Amino acid sequence: MTLIERFGWSPFFESRFLSFGLEGLVPARVLREERECFLVVAPEGEAVAEASGRLRHAARSRLDLPAVGDWVALRPPSDRGLALIQAVLPRRNRIARKAAGDAANPQVLAANVDVLLVDMALDGDFNLRRLERYAALAWESEADPLVVLTKSDACADVLPRVADARAAAGADVLAVSAVTGAGVLELAARLAPRKTHALAGMSGVGKSTLVNRLLGAGVQTVRETRASDGRGRHTTTRRDLLLLPGGALLVDTPGMRELALWDGPGEAAFADIGALASRCRFRDCRHGAEPDCAVRAAVADGRLDAGRIVGHRKLLKESAWLARRADAGLARAEKARWKSLTRDAMRRDRRARSVSRDELTSRHPCSRGPARLAAS
DSSP states (O other): HHHHTTTOOHHHHHHHHHHHHHHTEEEEEEEETTTTTEEEETEEEEEEEEEEHHHHHHOSSSSOOOOTEEEEEEEEEOOOOOOEEEEEOOOOOEEEOSSSSSSSSSSEESSSSSSEEEESSSSTTTOOOHHHHHHHHHHHHTTTTEEEEEEEOSSSOOHHHHHHHHHHHSSSEEETTTTTTTTTHHHHHSSSOEEEEEEEEBBBBSSSOOOOOOHHHHOOOOOOTTTTTTOOOOOOOEEEEEOOOSSSEEEEEEBBBBBBBOOOOOOGGHHHHHHHHTSSSSOOOOOSSSSSSHHHHHHHHTOHHHHHOOOOOHHHHHHHHHHHHHHHHHHHHHHHHHHHHHHHHHHHHHHHHHHHHHHHHSSSSGGGOOHHHHHH
């Protein structure tokens, strides 16, 4: 098995790389993104690379630039020691969210992910509505979700919370303790070789400690929990694609203070509400005061948690707002791009006309001056 095959190289990406191979480029996978540089693994080993000017210029948004987990077409290192990323190969999928802040900007957490490990701690920060968001992120990204409930040693009654998490996420759930090691071997057995898994969760849920357990070494920095509220602190500050001892690939992401979905409201995570809504009297039922609402009836008889409706509505509202902001931002960016292209074209046209006038003037007899005319 070649080096890049160990990192997930497959016929899917090989078929999309053929034209780049004819140009003398080599395939590589992005292991780390740090400012404007990337650590990549290529057939000959690891290298530090940067995106080419052409790639940066052609990118319409951050979504088009390399991200951790991407396969790229790489020009091997030049004399100054940096390789050059010429293109990003088509992705199988992406895990994307709205970047933190008020602006409607996208952020790719990881690309080409098979399984999204949703990490939530079994302590005072356990929150089903937040868990629904992470599950929606997985379903929307076409990655299989697997819920990992960490800090099981800090929870007196694990089984009811496991059941609640399974109902909220619609996915398998594993309870683990990175401190005692409980459940870690079972989790490691679920991580398939050459498959890419991304670990995502809020700050302080114990991701770094869990990653160290899976690696069998203290690679990721770990901080103690705060004595005031028992919560962990944000430690991981960058995304890394790691090769685990069993051959599985793991993207460790920084803890997130907020999560807003970028690619849609994650309807697949609320399939139970969708199935009930299909039996409502009105197709556009908002599950409020409308008569014969199957969703409200399910809440009334205990078949559906009322909180899921609230969480679903909130995601739909956020998605609609983000779509409007993103469309407006894209329109402004496209207008600015065309304005710049038009301005450049006008400058080139003025230069061309100026050169033509100079050539015409130099060829006209009157431009030779009195002395030269007399001589002729």
